[in-house]
Amino acid sequence: MDPGAGARTSSKGVGDDDDWFDDKLDDLGLVTALATDLNLRDTPQAIQYIRTRMFSLVPETAAGMTSTRISEVLNYRRNLPPIISIAHVQALLSSPSAVEREVAELARRGFLRRIIVPRRGAVGEFIVLSSDYEASIKKTTRLNEYTRENLLKYLASNPDVQVLGRGALKPAEIEELVHAGFLTAHHSGGVVSYDAISGTMRSYARPEDKITLTSLETISRQAAGSLGTVGGQGALRNAGGSGGGSLSVMAPTTSPATEYRLAAPGAGSFLKLVSGAIGHLVSLLGKSKFREVPESMLRERWDGGIAKVKDARHAAAKMARGESTGVLPGQTRKWRQFYGLTFDWVLQEAVGAGLVEVFETGSVGRGVRAIR
Template sequence: MSLRAILGGSSRVRKSKGSGSAKRSSPASSRLSAPTRRKSSTARAKQPAGGEDAEDFFDDKLDDVGLVTALAINLNLRDTAQAIYYIRAHMFSPMPQEAAGMNSTRIAEVLNYRKRLPPIVTVSHIQTLLSSPSAVEREIAELARSGFLRRTVVAKRGDIGETLILAADFEQMVRVSPSLAENTKDAFVAYMKGNTGMQTVGGESLSKIQTSQLIQAGFLTAHHTGITSYASMSSTMNLYSRPEDKGTLTSLETVSRQPAGSLGTVGGEGAVHNAGGSGGRTRSTSAAASAAHSSGAATELKLAVPGNGTFLTLLSAALEHLVWLLGRSRFREVPESVLRDRWVGGVVGGEARHAGKHSRGEFAGVLPGQTRKWRQFYGLSFDWVLREAVGSGLVEVFETGSVGRGVRVC
C-alpha cells in the first residue's frame, strides 16, 4: 500500500480532529462559564437592596497589617495645648459657599448653635492625636495644677464625660455670665485661682446665695454620693459608662465610704435586692437608704461648664450614628474613604460620575443641607467624630496595605 493511501482520507482525520476538539472544548467552556454564573448570582444575593446600602461591595474582610496608634494629620502637634486648639478649630466643617440646601434662617441657626457650645474638648480625643496617652495624662495633670487647664468630669459618661477647658476661657465665661452678680464672679474667680487643681468646691468658701447663683448659671452641679439606681440610667449612659460608674450598693464608690468591718463594705443587707435580684430587704435598711439619699451630707458641689450637656448630647448622637454606619457592612468594617462618604451623605464614586457637571459649575447630587450631617449634627467634621470614636473605644483604625486605612467596630 502506498504512502498516499495510508495518509489518505484527510476528511477522516479532519473529522476526528474536529470531533475531538469539540469534545474537549465543550467541557472546558462549561467549566469556565458555570462558576461565572454562580459567582454573579451569589454576588447579587449578598448585595443589600435599595438606597445607599447598595454601595457595600466588600464580600470579604479587609486585610489588617497593624493598628494606627495616632490619628494626627498635622505633624506640628507636639503637646496638649496645641492639641486643644487644633481640636476646637477642626470640630465643624465650613459652611458651604453655594448650593448649601439651607435657607438663611437655618444657616443662622447652625451658626448660633456652634457659638453656644462651650470651648471644651475630651481627654480621650487628645490622646488619639498624640502618640503617648500616659504622657498626655501626666501633662494634663501638670497643666491643671499650674492653673492653665480646668478639668471637669460628668459621672456615668465614660471617656466622653472627662473634658478640659482652658482656664482663661472658663474665667471669661464667668465674667460674661448675666446670671451672676459681680461679687459672686469675683469670689468664684478668686477661689478658682487659689485652688487650681480642685474639681470640687467646698461649701464654706462661698455663701449660700453665691452658691445658688453658680448652680443656676451652670458653673456648679450637685453630685449625690449616695445610692444610685442602675435601672434609672438611660441607654446612652449605659453605653458609655464604666463599671465603676454604676452607683450600686456594691460599687467601688459606695463601698469605699463604709467603715471597715461593717456590713456596708460588702454591699449591705439589701445588696442583692437593690442590684435587681430577689434577695430580701428589711424595712429598716430601706428607711436608712432613703434617709441617706435625702440628707444633704451625701451631696458635694462639683465644677461644671455651662452647655456641657448640649455638647455631650451632640457627641453621643454622632458616635452612635457612626457605629450604625459601620454596622451596615457585612463584617462591620469598611475603608475609611467609604465611611467618610457615608458620613457626608454621598455615594461612593459620585464625584467621579459627576466630574463633568462639576467642571461646568453645575451641582450634582444631594444638597448638603439635606444630609444628616447638617440636619442633625450641624456640620460635624468626619475626622473629628472618628477620633472621638477611637478615643471612646467604640471603633479602631487599622492599615489594610491596599485600600488605605480601615475602620471597624470594636
C-alpha cells in the same frame, strides 16, 4: 483590585446601603495616633487642633439650608462650651499615659481645668483652657458681680480643684452658680438608675455605672466591714438580685452627702451632640457584614453623598434638565442633626471612647472597625 489584597468587591450597586465587601479587610496593625499633623506633639497643641477642626464650613452655595437654618447652626456652634474630652486628646497623640500626666501637670499649674461629668465614662472627662473658662464666667449675665468675683478668687487659689471645698462659697452663691451651670450637685451616697444611662452612653459608661450601679467612689470611702462597703442596704435588690425586677433609684437610709463639682454651661448639649454622633458613626459601621469598612467609605457615608456642584446656578441648570444633583448638605444627617460635625472629629472621639479602632489594610488605606 486583587481579591486577596485586603478586600473583595461584590456585585452590589453603588446605591446599596449594605456592605460592599464579602471578606474581612486585611489588618496590618492598629493606628496608635490619629493626628495627621506631624507637628502636633503635646496637649495644648492638641486642644487647639481639636477645637478648630470640630465643624465643617457652611457651604457658600447650594447648601440646601435656609438662611434661618444656617443662623441656627451657627448660633448652636457658638453656644457650645469650649471643652474637649481627654479621650479625644489621647486618640490624637501616641501615648495616653503621657497625656494623662501632662493634663495633671497643666491643671496644677492653672493652665487648664479638668471637669468631670459623673457616670459618662471617657466622654464625660473634659478639659478646658483656664482662660476660656474664666472668660465664660466673666461674660455670663446669670451671675451677680459678688458671686462672680468670689468664684474667680476661689479658682485662682485652687487651680486644680474639681469639687468645691466645704465652706468655700455661701449657699446663696452656690445656688446661683448651679442655676448658671458652673456647678453641678453630685449625690455621692445614692444608687443610680440604669435607666438614667441611655443609648450609646451605656456603651462607654464605667463598669460600676452599667453593671453594679453602685459607685465605687462611694464604696471606697465606707468603713471596713460596714454595709456601705457592699453598697448599703438594698444594694443587691437595686442590682436586680434576690427577685428584684427592673432597676430603679432607691431612697438611701441616710441622706447622701452632696458634692458640688465644677461644670461648664452647655456641657449637656455638648454631651448629647457627641453621644448622638458617635452612635450614628457606629450604626454606619453596622451596615457592613463584619462591622468594618475602609475609612474613605465610612467618610462618604458620614457626609451623606453630598452633591458636588460648582455653584447654585449649575445645580439649578442640572435640575431643569432633569439631571440628579445628588443630596445637598443641608438634607444630610450630618447637618440636620449634627450641625456639620466633621468626620475626622467624630472618628477621633469614637476611638477615644473605645467604640471603634482604626487599622492599616495595606491595600485600601486605613480601615475602621467597631469593637463594641
